Amino acid sequence: MPLLVKICGLSTRETLQTALDAGADMVGFVFFPPSPRHLSLELGRDLGRQVKQRALKVALTVDADDATLDNIMDALAPDIFQLHGKESVARLRDIKQRFGRPVMKAVPVETAVDLAALPGYAAVADRILFDARAPKDATRPGGLGAPFDWHLLENLKLALPYMVSGGLHAQNVADALRITRAGGVDVSSGVESAPGVKDPELIEAFIRAARTTQELSVR
Ligand SMILES: O=C(O)c1ccccc1N[C@@H]1O[C@H](COP(=O)(O)O)[C@@H](O)[C@H]1O
Numbered sequence: 001m002p003l004l005v006k007i008c009g010l011s012t013r014e015t016l017q018t019a020l021d022a023g024a025d026m027v028g029f030v031f032f033p034p035s036p037r038h039l040s041l042e043l044g045r046d047l048g049r050q051v052k053q054r055a056l057k058v059a060l061t062v063d064a065d066d067a068t069l070d071n072i073m074d075a076l077a078p079d080i081f082q083l084h085g086k087e088s089v090a091r092l093r094d095i096k097q098r099f100g101r102p103v104m105k106a107v108p109v110e111t112a113v114d115l116a117a118l119p120g121y122a123a124v125a126d127r128i129l130f131d132a133r134a135p136k137d138a139t140r141p142g143g144l145g146a147p148f149d150w151h152l153l154e155n156l157k158l159a160l161p162y163m164v165s166g167g168l169h170a171q172n173v174a175d176a177l178r179i180t181r182a183g184g185v186d187v188s189s190g191v192e193s194a195p196g197v198k199d200p201e202l203i204e205a206f207i208r209a210a211r212t213t214q215e216l217s218v219r
Helices: 013-021 041-051 066-076 089-099 112-122 173-180 200-218
Strands: 004-007 026-030 056-061 080-083 103-109 127-132 162-165 184-187 192-194
Touching: 004 162, 004 200, 013 026, 013 041, 013 200, 026 041, 026 184, 041 056, 041 066, 056 066, 066 089, 080 089, 089 103, 089 112, 103 112, 112 127, 127 184, 162 173, 173 184, 173 200
Parallel strands: 004 026, 004 184, 026 056, 056 080, 080 103, 103 127, 127 162, 162 184
Antiparallel strands: none
C-alpha cells in the first residue's frame, strides 16, 4: 500500500498549492475556533475549490454538532471527516450515516492504556489517527507539535488503516514510520515557521522525507 501523506492546517492558497504540487495525498482544513489554523466557512469553500481532486480534502473537527458539520459539508464538501475530540463510537456511527462520508478517528496516546479504546472505534471508523495526548490544560486536543512514544504501537495489530501524527517533521518521520509501520503520516506544526503559519520549504521537505522512507522500505 502506498504511504499516505497528510498536510494539515492549511489556510492560504499559496501553501495549499505547495502541498498539492509536492504530492500530498490528503490536505487538512481545521474547523475549530480555538486553533490558530481555524478556517472560516468562506475560506474553507475557497480552498476546497482549489484542491480540484488532486488530494483528499479532510475536515478536522472537535466534538462538532450536526449544524456545524452541515455547514462544513456545504462549504468544503470534504472527502473525509477527521474527528479529533471525544466523539463516542455511537457519534461516529451517526456522523457516517448522516453525512455519508468516511471518518478518521483521532485516538490520543500517552500510555498503552489509551489503546483500549481501539476495538470500539475500529468497528465503525474507516481509519484511525494516533496522536499525542494533549496536556489537560491545552487549548486544543492536537496540533501542538508534541510526539508520543511510537514504541507503544510497535506490536499493534489493527485490521484498519492507521496514520501517525504528533510532533512529526522531516527529520523524524522516517523513525516514526519504521517503528509504527503506519500506512500514513500527518503533520501540522512540523511544517510551520510559527503556530498557524505554514512554510512552503518545510512542507516540501516533509513530503520528500516521507516518500524517501517509503521507497527505502519497498526495496
Ligand atoms: O492543528 C490544530 O490546530 C488542531 C486542533 C485541534 C485538534 C487537532 C489539531 N491538529 C492535528 O493534530 C495532529 C498533530 O499535529 P502536530 O503535527 O503535532 O502539530 C495532526 O493530526 C493535526 O491534524
